[in-house]
Amino acid sequence: MKIGIYGGTFNPPHLGHLAAARTAVDALGLDRLIIIPAAIPPHKQLPQSTPAPEHRLAMVEKMADALLLPETVKVSSLELDRPGKSYTSDTLEEIRAQHPGAELWLLMGTDMFLTLHRWHEPERILELAGVCAFGRTEQDGEELFAPQREHLRKAYPGAKITTITLPGLVDVSSTRLRELLARGEGGEYLPPSIYGYILRNGLYGTRADLKHLDVPELRACSYSMVMEKRVRHIRGTEEEAVRLARRWGADETHARRAGILHDCTKYRTGAEHIAICQRYGVPLDELERTAPKLLHSKTGACIARHVFGEPDEVYEAIFWHTTAKENMTTLEKILYVADYMEPNRAFDGVERLRQLAYRDLDKALLLGVEITVEEMRQRQLPVHSNTLRAQAWLREHGVTTEG
Numbered sequence: 001m002k003i004g005i006y007g008g009t010f011n012p013p014h015l016g017h018l019a020a021a022r023t024a025v026d027a028l029g030l031d032r033l034i035i036i037p038a039a040i041p042p043h044k045q046l047p048q049s050t051p052a053p054e055h056r057l058a059m060v061e062k063m064a065d066a067l068l069l070p071e072t073v074k075v076s077s078l079e080l081d082r083p084g085k086s087y088t089s090d091t092l093e094e095i096r097a098q099h100p101g102a103e104l105w106l107l108m109g110t111d112m113f114l115t116l117h118r119w120h121e122p123e124r125i126l127e128l129a130g131v132c133a134f135g136r137t138e139q140d141g142e143e144l145f146a147p148q149r150e151h152l153r154k155a156y157p158g159a160k161i162t163t164i165t166l167p168g169l170v171d172v173s174s175t176r177l178r179e180l181l182a183r184g185e186g187g188e189y190l191p192p193s194i195y196g197y198i199l200r201n202g203l204y205g206t207r208a209d210l211k212h213l214d215v216p217e218l219r220a221c222s223y224s225m226v227m228e229k230r231v232r233h234i235r236g237t238e239e240e241a242v243r244l245a246r247r248w249g250a251d252e253t254h255a256r257r258a259g260i261l262h263d264c265t266k267y268r269t270g271a272e273h274i275a276i277c278q279r280y281g282v283p284l285d286e287l288e289r290t291a292p293k294l295l296h297s298k299t300g301a302c303i304a305r306h307v308f309g310e311p312d313e314v315y316e317a318i319f320w321h322t323t324a325k326e327n328m329t330t331l332e333k334i335l336y337v338a339d340y341m342e343p344n345r346a347f348d349g350v351e352r353l354r355q356l357a358y359r360d361l362d363k364a365l366l367l368g369v370e371i372t373v374e375e376m377r378q379r380q381l382p383v384h385s386n387t388l389r390a391q392a393w394l395r396e397h398g399v400t401t402e403g
């Protein structure tokens with residue numbers, strides 16, 4: 001088993017770190033990559049603006065999730081949990097003890113590689129692991145790496161050293177990024193989920209007014225609340241909702257913002273859903289009490305309104321996007337249908353839904369509702385009463401799925 005170990009202060013993790021991690025997994029053929037945020041780095045002082053360790057760990061977890069390799073990429077808090085300075089040699093010893101037969105590779109950028117001989121116990125480090133170094137800027141080439149490689153090989157015979165080139169070099173450091181963030185800039189150097197996490201928690205001196213975010217900031221906040229694998233669907237729903245709003249003369253901004261936020265509480269636990277409903281005074285019915293996961297539409301609506309300051313139209317559209325109800329507004333229908341048939345959805349009947357959505361929105365809504373009712377019946381699950389009411393209301397008003 002080949003294990004890569006990627007340590008750093010990750011204060012915050014940025015696109016440069018992400019590119020390095022992604023390339024190293026492929027270039028070294030790693031079975032596992034362990035990302036380890038340092039508690040107290042031996043070689044640099046953590047600046048005053050450094051967030052609490054829980055925040056740094058949460059951001060590194062988002063970095064790992066953004067790689068979309070959940071079987072391979074793991075995060076370890078072993079340095080955060082260990083008192084005192086975070087010496088790499090101690091960390092490697094611990095990992096060696098956990099994985100006795102594994103081949104270990106320590107990943108590092110140019111700055112770290114060039115000073116490796118001055119680290120604490122370099123001989124132990126090079127005994128325990130190979131070193132994989134990568135450039136951070138276009139200028140970091142062989143002329144920089146070769147002399148250090150020769151030096152290390154002579155000083156520590158048997159040291160395994162390899163260098164890789166990152167195809168997508170991102171010339172940024174966390175230091176520079178912290179300066180940019182404090183000025184309200186720098187989002188383009190961060191994975192959106194980490195940028196959103198920083199904005200929502202006001203880290204690094206960002207003072208974003210969450211109730212007046214622009215579209216990229218709102219997307220970042222939404223993505224920071226879900227797993228990366230859900231982002232494609234959220235993007236698809238946003239785009240589909242905007243297209244449908246254009247087609248049916250609804251407000252495109254409302255459609256976009258509702259699409260962006262519609263699933264923002266999807267990963268909350270049942271207890272969290274119930275707590276959010278209680279806090280914002282949303283009554284729960286019997287079914288929702290026993291299956292609180294059904295509640296993500298209601299809790300998502302609450303967060304959209306109370307955290308992000310969205311207007312009633314957006315609140316209502318998100319509120320009804322899972323169950324539907326009788327007599328819906330155009331925007332409510334649009335979000336329900338967009339969520340059902342956005343381009344990443346694949347199920348029997350989705351093409352028919354796509355055609356209907358641009359021809360007759362009510363027919364598409366009824367078809368969506370009927371597919372849900374049928375699916376629940378097959379899975380022997382109860383159908384929400386609002387869904388049945390939506391179905392009955394549409395039929396009473398002469399809507400069919402024909403044509």
Ligand code: ATP
Binds near residue numbers: 110
């Ligand atoms: P700071 O500016 O606070 O010193 P940093 O951006 O160098 O932070 P670290 O957390 O210290 O980030 O870096 C962890 C590891 O990632 C180091 O090995 C570093 O060389 C490497 N690294 C940092 N930035 C990049 C980048 N833009 N491209 C490739 N590797 C990077």
